[in-house]
Every structure is written in structure tokens, then in C-alpha cells.
Amino acid sequence: MPTLQDIALKTDGVDARLVSGHRMCAGCGIPAVVKTVLAASDKPVIVLNATGCLEVTSAVYPFTAWNTPWMHLTFENAAAVAAGVESAYKALKRRGRVEEDINILAVGGDGGTYDIGFQALSGALERRHKFMYLAYDNEGYMNTGNQRSGATPFGASTTTVPAGTASFGKAQWRKNLVEIAAAHRIPYVGQAAVHNTLDLYKKAEKGFKADGPAVLAVLQPCTTNWAYDPALTMQYSKLAVETNFWPLYEVENGVVHINVKPAKRRPVEDFLKGQSRFKHLFKTENQHLIAEMQQMIDDEWTRLVKLEETGVQL
Amino acid sequence: MSSKKSWHELEVGVVLPPATSVGYKTGGWRVFRPVWDASQCIHCMICVNYCPDMAIPIEKSEQGAVGKGGRVYKGAVRKETNFDYCKGCGICATECPSKCLTMIREEEAEQASCKL
Numbered sequence: 001m002p003t004l005q006d007i008a009l010k011t012d013g014v015d016a017r018l019v020s021g022h023r024m025c026a027g028c029g030i031p032a033v034v035k036t037v038l039a040a041s042d043k044p045v046i047v048l049n050a051t052g053c054l055e056v057t058s059a060v061y062p063f064t065a066w067n068t069p070w071m072h073l074t075f076e077n078a079a080a081v082a083a084g085v086e087s088a089y090k091a092l093k094r095r096g097r098v099e100e101d102i103n104i105l106a107v108g109g110d111g112g113t114y115d116i117g118f119q120a121l122s123g124a125l126e127r128r129h130k131f132m133y134l135a136y137d138n139e140g141y142m143n144t145g146n147q148r149s150g151a152t153p154f155g156a157s158t159t160t161v162p163a164g165t166a167s168f169g170k171a172q173w174r175k176n177l178v179e180i181a182a183a184h185r186i187p188y189v190g191q192a193a194v195h196n197t198l199d200l201y202k203k204a205e206k207g208f209k210a211d212g213p214a215v216l217a218v219l220q221p222c223t224t225n226w227a228y229d230p231a232l233t234m235q236y237s238k239l240a241v242e243t244n245f246w247p248l249y250e251v252e253n254g255v256v257h258i259n260v261k262p263a264k265r266r267p268v269e270d271f272l273k274g275q276s277r278f279k280h281l282f283k284t285e286n287q288h289l290i291a292e293m294q295q296m297i298d299d300e301w302t303r304l305v306k307l308e309e310t311g312v313q314l
Numbered sequence: 315m316s317s318k319k320s321w322h323e324l325e326v327g328v329v330l331p332p333a334t335s336v337g338y339k340t341g342g343w344r345v346f347r348p349v350w351d352a353s354q355c356i357h358c359m360i361c362v363n364y365c366p367d368m369a370i371p372i373e374k375s376e377q378g379a380v381g382k383g384g385r386v387y388k389g390a391v392r393k394e395t396n397f398d399y400c401k402g403c404g405i406c407a408t409e410c411p412s413k414c415l416t417m418i419r420e421e422e423a424e425q426a427s428c429k430l
């Protein structure tokens with residue numbers, strides 16, 4: 001059983017796989033996601049990074065915060081390159097040119113995963129390349145200033161679906177990446193959140209050890225474009241879980257297991273409060289939208305619990 | 315122009331030596347500074363794992379460090395924040411279960427350290 005001490009010892013200092021001096025925003029949760037996931041690999045790890053917040057801030061020429069082989073890629077091809085790296089690695093191994101076992105990690109934001117890199121991801125999962133795909137999900141194109149993505153939740157105001165007199169923001173619910181990934185019948189899919197370090201670490205460990213492709217979707221509140229005090233990143237992550245807005249669960253060989261069941265589900269307002277993208281929902285004329293959102297969250301949760309209880313294979 | 319290059323003749327893109335960003339100090343971004351009261355610390359490592367800038371150094375210590383309640387905490391122990399990189403986000407202060415971190419304005423900290 002890993003402890004916070006064990007994880008801290010692996011992520012701290014200049015020997016860690018991700019080091020200080022990167023230019024992610026003050027209070028950004030991405031470094032905590034990435035360093036924890038990297039620490040969970042007991043083998044050398046190659047990182048393939050789609051364009052996004054993490055990519056543009058971690059390797060600003062002539063600096064790099066990576067202390068492990070890392071490749072900068074475009075939005076759409078992180079999973080495709082991961083597949084290529086895995087194939088090349090297997091070929092080299094077959095010829096006896098490498099002996100060491102390694103792990104391969106593709107990383108993208110929600111824009112690079114749910115939308116632009118989706119086809120490459122689906123292809124790599126379908127071909128069953130042995131790699132893990134990590135999506136850090138800040139629910140929009142945040143690196144370019146808050147445009148709507150397939151992961152943006154219902155009701156959020158973005159620059160491309162701004163709330164105003166004609167619109168209340170995004171009118172659709174987000175995609176469920178975990179179930180989409182599970183539909184490829186891959187051995188491991190996990191949904192985690194940045195504040196729960198131990199749960200995230202354990203899921204990353206399982207993903208790396210899986211006998212085939214694995215996908216990890218991790219919620220990562222964005223202080224800059226959700227516009228809250230940077231000190232509150234972990235608090236918003238916690239609230240997302242306590243409201244069932246972002247349940248922590250996993251799908252192992254098709255079987256659903258919920259890792260955290262809030263003793264008392266908090267109302268979704270607790271999560272929405274204080275975020276600029278949801279500010280308009282608190283106007284009297286928009287209150288019904290919050291009720292609608294609450295209904296969607298509760299329905300999704302009931303469905304998830306049912307999936308777990310019946311043990312039906314996804 | 316006409317002769318096609320094979321893959322191993324293609325020009326290599328930019329290759330950087332690892333971990334060079336440690337030469338790029340981000341501490342200047344700070345508006346607030348976390349002040350750590352070591353006497354109240356329980357060395358739980360929560361702040362260390364959360365810190366987005368890996369700005370809280372730790373060490374493995376056999377003899378341990380004296381923290382809250384005069385107790386000696388062994389194993390991984392935290393040390394003073396590394397202000398070369400800390401961006402002053404305040405996550406550590408919000409999350410510390412022992413409330414031993416306080417955020418103060420950076421200029422106050424600097425003025426206090428510059429008294430003649």
C-alpha cells in the first residue's frame with residue numbers, strides 16, 4: 001500500500017521525472033496529476049505529450065521540465081505516436097537491441113483527448129497497444145482562453161458558447177470518456193481527481209500494469225478560466241467528487257467499481273459557486289438550469305451505482 | 315530536390331537535455347508567500363504532493379524533525395519552502411491539516427528581510 005510519504009519521495013527534487021521551473025499557472029493542478037502518475041511507474045517511462053496547457057508550459061525552449069524521455073506532439077496524434085513508440089520498442093526488443101521493460105504514457109488535455117485526438121486514441125485502443133493514456137481534464141480549451149470542448153459541462157459559459165440573453169452557455173452534457181474507452185474492451189479505465197493523491201496513484205499503477213491499453217481521466221480544476229482563487233484548486237476537485245459531479249470509479253476488465261461514495265451527496269451549487277463560468281446560473285431566471293443539472297448528476301450516479309451492483313460487464 | 319531522403323537521414327528536431335527548467339526561477343511570480351511554522355508541522359506530505367511547483371523540499375531522515383507537540387517525525391520530513399520556484403498559489407496553506415502555513419504579501423516578507 002503506497003503512502004503519501006512514498007509518493008512524495010518519488011516526486012520531489014531534481015531527480016524526479018517532472019521538475020520545478022515549468023510555467024504552468026500558479027495553483028494549476030496539472031503538475032500534481034502528472035508527477036503522481038509518473039511516480040506510479042516502477043519502470044522507465046516515455047511520455048508522449050499532445051499540445052495543450054501541459055505541453056506549452058513544460059518545455060519552453062531552451063528549457064524543459066521533463067526528466068524522462070518526452071516528445072512534443074500535435075493536438076491530434078499523441079495516441080498515434082504512443083502506438084508507434086510501442087511498436088518500435090517491441091521490434092527493438094525482438095531483435096535484442098533493448099532489454100529493459102518500459103512504460104509508455106500518452107498525455108493530453110480534454111481538448112486533445114475528447115475532441116481533436118479522439119480518433120487516434122480510439123485507434124490505438126482498438127489495436128491494443130500496451131500504453132496508458134492520461135487525460136487531464138480541465139473541461140475546456142484552457143490554454144487558449146476557455147473555448148468549449150466535448151468535456152465542458154452543461155451550463156458552463158465559454159468564449160465560444162458565452163452566456164447572455166440568447167444562450168445560457170453550453171446546452172449539452174459532456175461526453176463520458178471512461179465509458180467510451182471501456183467500450184473498446186480494454187483491461188483498465190479509471191476516473192480520478194487531482195486532490196485524491198492515493199486514489200490517483202493506485203489507478204495509475206493499475207493502468208501501467210494492465211495487460212493492454214489503459215485510460216485514465218483525471219479532473220483538474222483550472223484556476224485561470226474557472227476563475228477562482230488559485231489556493232482552492234484541490235477544494236474544487238474535492239467538491240466535484242462530493243457532489244457526484246465527478247465520481248471516482250474504475251472499470252477493470254469491464255467491471256465497474258466505485259472507489260468513493262460520498263456519505264451525503266452535496267448539492268451541485270456547492271461546486272458551481274465561485275466559478276465565473278457558472279456565475280450566470282445563479283440568476284433567478286436561470287435557477288431551473290441548476291435543478292436540471294442536479295437531475296442529470298443524480299441520474300448519472302444512479303446509473304453508475306446500478307452498473308456496479310449488477311456487475312454487468314461494460 | 316529530387317532524391318528522397320530515407321527516414322534516418324531526416325533532420326532531427328529540437329532535442330533538449332533533461333530537467334533544464336530548474337535553471338528558470340519562477341519565484342518572481344509570487345504575490346503571496348507561504349510562511350511555515352515548523353513547530354506545528356506533522357510532516358504529512360499533503361502540501362508536498364499538492365504543490366504544483368515541486369517547491370517544498372523534503373528529505374528522508376532517520377533522526378527525524380521536531381514538529382507539532384514537540385514530537386519527532388521520522389521518515390520523509392519537509393523543509394523550508396524553496397522560494398526560487400514557489401509561485402505563491404496558497405494551495406499548501408489551504409490544505410495543510412495542521413494549519414501551519416500562513417500566506418503573507420510578498421513585499422511584507424521582503425521588507426522584513428531587508429531591515430537595516
Ligand code: SF4
Nearest residue numbers: 355356358359361410
Ligand atoms: S501539509 Fe502542513 S503538516 Fe503536512 S507536511 Fe505540509 S506543512 Fe507539514
Ligand code: SF4
Nearest residue numbers: 365400401403404406
Ligand atoms: S504556495 Fe503554492 S507553489 Fe508555493 S509552496 Fe505552497 S503550494 Fe507550492
